[in-house]
Amino acid sequence: MNSFVTASVTDGTGHLLLDRPAALNALDLSMVRAIHSALLDWRDDPAVGAVVVSSSSPKAFCAGGDIRAVREGVLSGDREAVRAFFTEEYRLNRLIAEYPKPYVAVVDGFAMGGGLGISVHGSARAVTERASFAMPETRIGFFPDIGASHFLPRLPGGTGMYLGLTGARISAGAAVECGLATHFVPSADLPVLERDLLGGGGRDVAGVLAAHARPAPASELTAHREQIDHCFGAASLEEVLGRLEADGGEWALEVLAELRRASPTALAVTFELLRRGARSTLAECLERELRLGEALTREPDFAEGVRAVLVDKDHSPAWAPAGPGTAARLLGG
Numbered sequence: 001m002n003s004f005v006t007a008s009v010t011d012g013t014g015h016l017l018l019d020r021p022a023a024l025n026a027l028d029l030s031m032v033r034a035i036h037s038a039l040l041d042w043r044d045d046p047a048v049g050a051v052v053v054s055s056s057s058p059k060a061f062c063a064g065g066d067i068r069a070v071r072e073g074v075l076s077g078d079r080e081a082v083r084a085f086f087t088e089e090y091r092l093n094r095l096i097a098e099y100p101k102p103y104v105a106v107v108d109g110f111a112m113g114g115g116l117g118i119s120v121h122g123s124a125r126a127v128t129e130r131a132s133f134a135m136p137e138t139r140i141g142f143f144p145d146i147g148a149s150h151f152l153p154r155l156p157g158g159t160g161m162y163l164g165l166t167g168a169r170i171s172a173g174a175a176v177e178c179g180l181a182t183h184f185v186p187s188a189d190l191p192v193l194e195r196d197l198l199g200g201g202g203r204d205v206a207g208v209l210a211a212h213a214r215p216a217p218a219s220e221l222t223a224h225r226e227q228i229d230h231c232f233g234a235a236s237l238e239e240v241l242g243r244l245e246a247d248g249g250e251w252a253l254e255v256l257a258e259l260r261r262a263s264p265t266a267l268a269v270t271f272e273l274l275r276r277g278a279r280s281t282l283a284e285c286l287e288r289e290l291r292l293g294e295a296l297t298r299e300p301d302f303a304e305g306v307r308a309v310l311v312d313k314d315h316s317p318a319w320a321p322a323g324p325g326t327a328a329r330l331l332g333g
Contacts, residue, residue, distance in 0.1 A: 004031050007038035010198040014042040016053040024063035025055055027114045029085050035118065036092045043100065050102040050205045052197050053118060057109060058130060058187065064113025065089060067140065071306040074297050086145070086293045089114060090286045093147045097121035097282055102205040104197060107131045108187055112169075117146030120180055121282075124209055127172040128187035129217060133180050136167030138262040141305030141317070143270045145293060149277030150285040155179055158232030159221065164270050165232070165240070166258050173217035183209045184216035224251055231255075237271040263301040264322035265330075272327035288331070295330045 004020040016035055018025040035053075042048040055061045065085070073081040096103055096118060105119035107127045112134045119125050135144040135152070144152060144164045152160030155178045162168065175181035185193050193212045200208055221228065231243040231252065244256040259267065269292060277285045296302055300320050308317035 004028075005034040005038075007034070009042075009048055011200070012047060012049045012203070013198045013200065014038065014048045014051040015198055016051065017056055018053070018062055019056040021057040021059070023066070024060035024110060025057065025115070026063050026066045027089065027118070028066040028069060029088060032085075032088050032092050036088065036095060039092075039095055039099065048101070049203055050104065050197075050200075051099070052104045052106065052194070053122075054106040054194065055108065060109040060115075061105070061107040061111045061131070062115030062118060063110050064115055065146075067113075067142070067306055068310050070297065071303055071311070074303055079294075082297055083290075083294060086290055089117065089146065090290055093117045093121055094283065094286055097147070099123075104205060104209070106185075106190065106194065106197075107133075107181065108190060110134075112136060113144075114146050116148065116151075116180070120151055121147060124183065124205070125175075125181040126183040126185050126193065126209060126213075127175055127181040128185060128190065129172055130187055131172040131175065131181070132169050133175045134167055134169040135163055136169070138165060138266040138270055139167050139305065140309050141263040141266050141299070141301030141303075141319070142296060143266055143273055143289075143292060145289045147282055147286055147289070149273045149289055150280065150282045151180075153274050153278035157225070157229035159228060161232040161240075161271070161274055162228045162255075164274050165237075165262070165267055166255060167262070168255075168258075171217065171220060174219040174221045176216035177219035177221060181216075183213040185209075185212050186214060189214075227252060237267060240271070263305055263317070263319050265296070265299055265301050265320065265326055266305075268322045268327040269296065269330050272331055276331070292331055299330070 006017040008015050070085055103122035104124045105122050109130050135148055137144050152164045159178045176184050196208045234240045234243055244252045304317050308315055
């Protein structure tokens with residue numbers, strides 16, 4: 001088993017422990033393969049009744065895919081490595097979504113990008129007060145992938161479009177409020193929760209979670225619900241920007257400034273991707289995301305965005321302009 005993923009079975013419950021703290025559990029290809037292999041082994045094993053995935057670090061559940069490695073593949077011209085990573089990551093996301101046994105993610109710390117892919121598609125997500133969720137891909141010249149084009153449009157009102165375009169980081173309370181998380185458990189109670197989840201023979205996972213769940217903290221989305229729904233419920237990206245500008249309030253102008261710092265190409269394709277995802281199955285979304293991932297990583301904004309945010313960390317990307325028809329060109333149709 002991969003050294004960054006420990007797979008074990010305790011009293012009928014499979015446990016996947018992410019253990020790459022120096023990289024905030026960013027998923028590389030070997031980790032994706034290790035998780036996929038364990039899930040396949042346990043899927044048809046009658047001695048395993050449920051699966052729990054957690055992190056060894058309170059700082060991060062999983063900060064996403066190892067996108068720096070993808071950039072290295074892009075820069076070296078190794079397109080096969082780029083395709084392999086996305087193909088296998090999305091295959092894992094689909095396996096989790098279709099898993100026939102309870103699959104519980106215990107999120108304590110950051111869950112971003114690919115971290116949502118190995119949690120949100122499962123049957124339950126227990127979060128602590130230290131948890132935070134984000135899909136920040138537009139800030140690196142990419143788009144919300146790992147099946148986000150399926151689950152984001154299905155969040156209440158304009159929440160999914162807001163999170164997908166802005167990359168906003170939300171708290172545990174907001175994650176529970178909008179449905180990205182299912183249960184709130186204080187971090188102090190995690191040892192007992194894990195003991196009970198792993199000690200129940202894979203039975204009555206729902207009952208264990210319900211017994212440990214507590215009222216979630218307040219959601220910061222609540223105060224801006226009407227603005228989010230109005231501005232991000234617009235029929236075009238241009239109208240989203242226009243409604244934020246017309247609002248003129250402090251929150252709206254801060255959000256507008258965030259959008260103007262993102263890649264114009266990434267914003268254009270994300271808006272259209274989520275619009276199409278609202279009427280597509282998860283399998284269709286993942287296939288569309290795979291095609292788009294291959295196309296968008298050929299664009300200059302991807303390598304430049306990853307450089308600015310994750311490599312040089314100067315946070316000063318030189319974005320290419322997004323011309324008319326950019327989304328249609330990259331998405332097709």
